[in-house]
Amino acid sequence: xxxxxxxxLLILVSAPSGAGKTSLVAALLENTENLCLSxxxxxxxxxxxxxxxxxxxxxxxxxxxxxxxxxxxxxHAVVFGHRYATSREAVxxxxxxxxxxxxxxxxxxxxQIRENFSNNIxxxxxxxxxxxxxxxxxxxxxxxxxxxxxxxxxAIKEMSHYSDYDYLVINDEFDVALAEMRCIICALRLRxxxxxxxxxxxxxxxxxxxxxxx
Numbered sequence: 459x460x461x462x463x464x465x466x467l468l469i470l471v472s473a474p475s476g477a478g479k480t481s482l483v484a485a486l487l488e489n490t491e492n493l494c495l496s497x498x499x500x501x502x503x504x505x506x507x508x509x510x511x512x513x514x515x516x517x518x519x520x521x522x523x524x525x526x527x528x529x530x531x532x533x534h535a536v537v538f539g540h541r542y543a544t545s546r547e548a549v550x551x552x553x554x555x556x557x558x559x560x561x562x563x564x565x566x567x568x569x570q571i572r573e574n575f576s577n578n579i580x581x582x583x584x585x586x587x588x589x590x591x592x593x594x595x596x597x598x599x600x601x602x603x604x605x606x607x608x609x610x611x612x613a614i615k616e617m618s619h620y621s622d623y624d625y626l627v628i629n630d631e632f633d634v635a636l637a638e639m640r641c642i643i644c645a646l647r648l649r650x651x652x653x654x655x656x657x658x659x660x661x662x663x664x665x666x667x668x669x670x671x672x
Contacts (some may be wrong), residue, residue: 474613
């Protein structure tokens with residue numbers, strides 16, 4: 459008999475803006491079973507192409523403060539002048555159901571998760587160079603040169619925290635970076651402790667002193 463684990467993996471993924479984190483995570487979710495994305499709450503305005511509840515949960519500053527005071531967030535942080543947070547209830551429900559959950563999160567939020575939620579694994583994504591990072595930010599066509607300069611400065615600060623993470627992926631060639639992330643997920647799921655939890659009844663049966671009749 460094979461019983462499924464009732465405790466999924468919590469996977470933290472961080473990167474500076476423009477490193478390709480969102481695209482990599484989206485591609486990873488498309489072809490990986492039992493893996494889902496935690497949808498963050500934010501106070502920033504919704505962009506034209508974004509969908510509430512799919513890209514983010516867009517909420518007012520007042521609602522954000524009420525949820526924070528009620529301890530409904532696993533973590534919260536200010537990024538580029540806007541507040542972001544992760545719902546404690548939503549993440550825990552998914553993990554308790556045995557789903558593996560990805561959090562796209564900045565280093566501030568990851569630090570809070572590590573302090574308050576010990577069962578997690580973290581991945582940091584780096585660009586291949588500063589010039590490549592700037593080119594990616596410019597190609598979006600969303601920001602002024604002044605804002606891009608600010609994002610570059612913030613990116614350097616963000617990248618300085620890469621050593622706090624368990625795994626490092628350099629997104630030079632997208633397909634290679636994606637393959638590396640898939641390998642990480644596969645390896646995590648094969649760890650002894652996680653595999654034991656998934657197959658506890660099978661292991662107990664295999665190690666029992668009772669022999670089955672042929």
